[in-house]
Amino acid sequence: xxxxxxxxxxxxxxxNFGSREVCVRINSIETGLxxxxxxxxxxxxxxxxxxxxxxxxxxxHLDWVTIFVATASKRRSHFVIGLLVRxxxxxxVHYTTGSPSIALxxxxxxxxxxL
Numbered sequence: 001x002x003x004x005x006x007x008x009x010x011x012x013x014x015x016n017f018g019s020r021e022v023c024v025r026i027n028s029i030e031t032g033l034x035x036x037x038x039x040x041x042x043x044x045x046x047x048x049x050x051x052x053x054x055x056x057x058x059x060x061h062l063d064w065v066t067i068f069v070a071t072a073s074k075r076r077s078h079f080v081i082g083l084l085v086r087x088x089x090x091x092x093v094h095y096t097t098g099s100p101s102i103a104l105x106x107x108x109x110x111x112x113x114x115l
Contacts, residue, residue, distance in 0.1 A: 001033055005040035013045030021049040023082070028055035029064060038065075042072035050080035057086050062104070070102055080105055 008024055026037035034053070041048055053065050065081055082105045 001027070001036070005036060008037075009040040009044045012041065012048060022046075023050045023052055024048040025052040025054070029053065029061045030055065030057065034065075035068070038068050038072065042069065050082055052082040052084070054084045055086055056083045057088050059089060062089075066102060066104070 012022065012024075024037075024041040026041070027033035038051065041051065051065075051069060053061075056062060056065075062083065065083070069081055080103045085106050
């Protein structure tokens with residue numbers, strides 16, 4: 001995992017992605033690796049446009065990711081967090097990030113499996 005984190009951190013600043021949007025997928029929060037993954041992506045010279053978080057199990061996970069990204073994304077005016085939400089989170093959960101510059105894209109696992 002550490003090699004992958006270092007690669008992402010370095011490549012974000014070294015490669016020219018042109019007008020393409022850059023998205024970084026991190027490990028799920030339950031693995032205990034998500035914090036280090038987010039830190040590597042959010043401290044890069046060039047920030048990704050969005051983060052994808054798999055296996056979101058609770059509203060607390062939403063809170064954790066939002067707070068982490070809000071704290072780390074001060075260098076970007078708009079940021080999107082894509083979350084693959086498990087059935088334990090209500091499909092119509094009303095959630096606000098508390099930050100006008102952060103948007104959450106919630107994809108319920110059941111809907112994703114039907115795509």
